[in-house]
Each structure stands twice: as structure tokens, then as C-alpha cells.
Amino acid sequence: MSRRPPPLDTVPSTPPAPPTARRVLRSSTFRLALIYAALFGASAAAILGFVYWNTAVFVAKQTDETIQIEITGLAERYGEEGIRGLRRIIEARSKDQRKSLYLLTLPNRRPMAGNLDSWPDAASNAVSEATSDTAGWMEFTYRRPVGDHIATHHARARYFRLVGGFNLLVGHDVQDHVELERRLRHSMIAAVLLTLALGLGGGLLVSRAWLGRLETINRAAGEIIGGDLTRRIPTGTSNDEVDRLAGNLNDMLDRIERLMAGMRQVTDNVAHDLRGPLNRLRSRLEVTLLEDPDQAAYRAALEETVVEAESLLNVFNALLLIGEAEAGMPAAEMNPVDLAELVRDAAELYEPVAADRGIAFASSLADGAIVTGNRDLLFQALANLIDNALKYTPRGGRVGIAVATDTKTASVGVTDDGPGIPDADRPRVLDRFVRLEASRNSPGSGLGLSTVAAVAKLHRAELTLEDAAPGLRVRLAFPLIAHNV
Numbered sequence: 001m002s003r004r005p006p007p008l009d010t011v012p013s014t015p016p017a018p019p020t021a022r023r024v025l026r027s028s029t030f031r032l033a034l035i036y037a038a039l040f041g042a043s044a045a046a047i048l049g050f051v052y053w054n055t056a057v058f059v060a061k062q063t064d065e066t067i068q069i070e071i072t073g074l075a076e077r078y079g080e081e082g083i084r085g086l087r088r089i090i091e092a093r094s095k096d097q098r099k100s101l102y103l104l105t106l107p108n109r110r111p112m113a114g115n116l117d118s119w120p121d122a123a124s125n126a127v128s129e130a131t132s133d134t135a136g137w138m139e140f141t142y143r144r145p146v147g148d149h150i151a152t153h154h155a156r157a158r159y160f161r162l163v164g165g166f167n168l169l170v171g172h173d174v175q176d177h178v179e180l181e182r183r184l185r186h187s188m189i190a191a192v193l194l195t196l197a198l199g200l201g202g203g204l205l206v207s208r209a210w211l212g213r214l215e216t217i218n219r220a221a222g223e224i225i226g227g228d229l230t231r232r233i234p235t236g237t238s239n240d241e242v243d244r245l246a247g248n249l250n251d252m253l254d255r256i257e258r259l260m261a262g263m264r265q266v267t268d269n270v271a272h273d274l275r276g277p278l279n280r281l282r283s284r285l286e287v288t289l290l291e292d293p294d295q296a297a298y299r300a301a302l303e304e305t306v307v308e309a310e311s312l313l314n315v316f317n318a319l320l321l322i323g324e325a326e327a328g329m330p331a332a333e334m335n336p337v338d339l340a341e342l343v344r345d346a347a348e349l350y351e352p353v354a355a356d357r358g359i360a361f362a363s364s365l366a367d368g369a370i371v372t373g374n375r376d377l378l379f380q381a382l383a384n385l386i387d388n389a390l391k392y393t394p395r396g397g398r399v400g401i402a403v404a405t406d407t408k409t410a411s412v413g414v415t416d417d418g419p420g421i422p423d424a425d426r427p428r429v430l431d432r433f434v435r436l437e438a439s440r441n442s443p444g445s446g447l448g449l450s451t452v453a454a455v456a457k458l459h460r461a462e463l464t465l466e467d468a469a470p471g472l473r474v475r476l477a478f479p480l481i482a483h484n485v
Helices: 021-025 028-094 175-225 241-290 295-327 339-356 375-392 448-458
Strands: 100-105 111-114 126-132 135-146 149-161 167-173 335-338 360-364 370-373 398-405 409-415 462-467 472-479
Touching (some): 028 100, 028 149, 028 167, 149 175, 370 375, 370 472, 375 472, 448 472
Antiparallel strands (some): 100 111, 149 167, 398 409
């Protein structure tokens, strides 16, 4: 009987060696984690890049709007008072001004008023959005005192050429904006690098953990391949995908172990059951050859040999039938079968046998018991049940066979007045070569009920063994054809 593996922390096995760094780096889980880290890093870079671009555009637009407001006020004064009024208001606004920049120059670019010392050098400054030679936008650097030292600041300004050749520049100190953009760029780069580093680190940890669990499975599989069929894959308590996979593999190993045990049992039973008939065949032939030639003796020996050979062929035919049923059958060989008609044919075959043995044989048939199946296999299973019932029913007893239907199933039941089968032995008698007699010398091979079980499994039928008080009732319940898929 197979056993379920204990939990992971109770498995009596030495833990596998931790996976090496090279194996972790070459593992599929690490490659998958690396891909996810790259995708996440690219997503973070795209999001942060959009934030950076949107912030830069907003700040630049705000700066341009501030400059435009300054220009509007200066234009009004210039329109009212001319160049002299413009000079006075620029001188007034330039006092103690740290952010707004003004410069009014003569035609030769010599300063007249403002808080800039000179006109920005065009060769060292980027000029953008120039609409003509008389007006445009420019970005430049200038030097200004900050505390006890002179610092270089960035500025953005709009310039005009006024009537008479005068030049006007109105701008704004954007050093804070430049610093903000620089911090955003650095933060974006740091965030992307940190994301990649955390992704790679997490990938290493996850890969190491998963590879360790896979190593446990591989180690258990290696021991099973080495011949230890009782070994099972350890399972944890998380019931995740790996635990469910390990559980399914353990169920498969339990099934394989049961099949191997059944195969060994079948081999032993075949050897046991065939050794006797083969020894009898050999002894009978040797004795016949040693005796004086006699046609009657030869004929009797050959007839007994044919009977023994037929018994051996029945064993092999039963084994082939079980193997065929367990291997499955193509859908083309499965057709609608009327159970009542099948039972009627079987009853005609076995009623004379029952009469010779002094056993009453009765049948009860219900109409509409149509199932999908192979008629030959179903007939063989039914014949095995009737043959067993007649074999174990004493003279004067009764064997009954009934076909019944309900809303979903059609069933065939065979009942006898024999000794029955104890509850504890009912699962066991469905195995091959199992007989409940203390001696295995009675007629039969122990394959009758195992053949019925194989046919029932092929037809998705439920096989039950019940107490008939006295005797045994064997029931096969098939899905009705209307409920078959």
C-alpha cells in the first residue's frame, strides 16, 4: 500500500547543497526575473522621463509667462513716455531684484539701465525662437554675486530692437529651474538604477529559492530512478504551484508503485498457476511414452492434454482481455448496446448449465437500458459474473440477474445464494489471480472479477459488491446513452 510523503520539515533526508552562483545565473527563473527587471526599469524610466519632460515644459512656460507680463508693463510705459520713461522704470525695477533681469542699451550695445553689466555674448549663448533681427528669445549665462563669491547663473530672456536703434532685454533668472531639472535627471537615473539593482537582487534571491526547491525535486527523482520506488518528493505547507506539482508527482509515483507491485504479483501468480498444469502435461506425456504403445491410452492422454492446454489458453486470453480493456478502446468500437438484450442472450446460454446443476435461474429485464460500449467485452464481463455465481451456488440454490434503469444510469445485477465474500476481502478480489480459497487447486484462475473490473473501468461503470444475505450481489451501473459525452 502506497504512502503519502510527510511534510517538508519531517522528510528524513539530508538537505541538498545550496545552488552555486553560476547555476543561479544560468537558471530560467533568473532569466525571467532579469527580463521583468528590465521591463520594470524601462517602465520606470518612461514614467520618470514623462514627469521630467512635463515638469520642464511647465517651468519653462511659467518663466515665459512671467517675462511676458514684465514686457507688457514696460511696453505700456514706453508707449506713454518713450525711451526716457522706459529707462526710469527699468532703473526702478532693477533695484534689489534677484530674479527678473533688465537691460536697456544704446545702439552700440552700451548699457543705459538695468541689472546686467553687458549685453549677452551671442557667440556663447543659445538663441531660440528668433522671429526676426529685431526680436527673439535667448538663453544665456551670466555672472552675479552670491554671498561672498561670484557664481554663474542661467537665464532666459526676450530681446527687442526699439526705435532709434536702442536695445531692450527682459529676462528671468532660471538657475533654480536648471537645478530642479538637474536634480530630476539625477533622481531619474538613480531611480532606474535602483530599480534594476533591486530587480536583479530580488531575481537572485527568488531564483536561489526556486532552484533550491527544484534541486529537492531533482534529488528525489534521482533516488527514484536509482531504484528506490518508496522515495517521495517533499512537500511544504504553502500549497503553491510547486507543492501541487510535487503532490501530483507523488500520486503518480504511488500509482506506479501499485502497478509495479501488481505486476510482480501477477508474475508470481502466473508462475504459480501455470506451473501445476505444465508439470501435469509433462508428467502425463512422459508416463504415456514410458508405457507400452496403446492407442486407447494415447487417445486418453491427448484428450487430457487438450483440456489442460485449453485451461492455459483461457488464462492467457483473460490476461489479454484485461490488458485490452485497461489500455482503452477507440471510439469507433464503442456502440449503443441494449443491456436487456445482452442479458437475454447470456441467460439463454447459461440456463441449461444452471438446470444441470439444480440451480434456479431467473431474470428480470427493464426496457430502455441503452449504454455505449463494446458488446463483446460487456458480454464477457456478464458471462464471468454468471459463471462465478453458478460456481459458488449450491444445488437447490438460486441465481438471479436483473436489469434496471433510473434517470441517469442503467444497471445489471447478478445475485447468488453462495457463501458470499467478506467485506474486508471485496476490494482484494478485484485484483488479478486472487482467490479466497486456502488452496489454489480448485478450478479457475482468479481472473474473472478482475476482468469485470477492467471492463467496468473502460465503460465508466461503477462496480459494487454487496451482501445478498445470503450470498453475493455484483452490480454494474452504466451511464445511460443520453448522458454520455
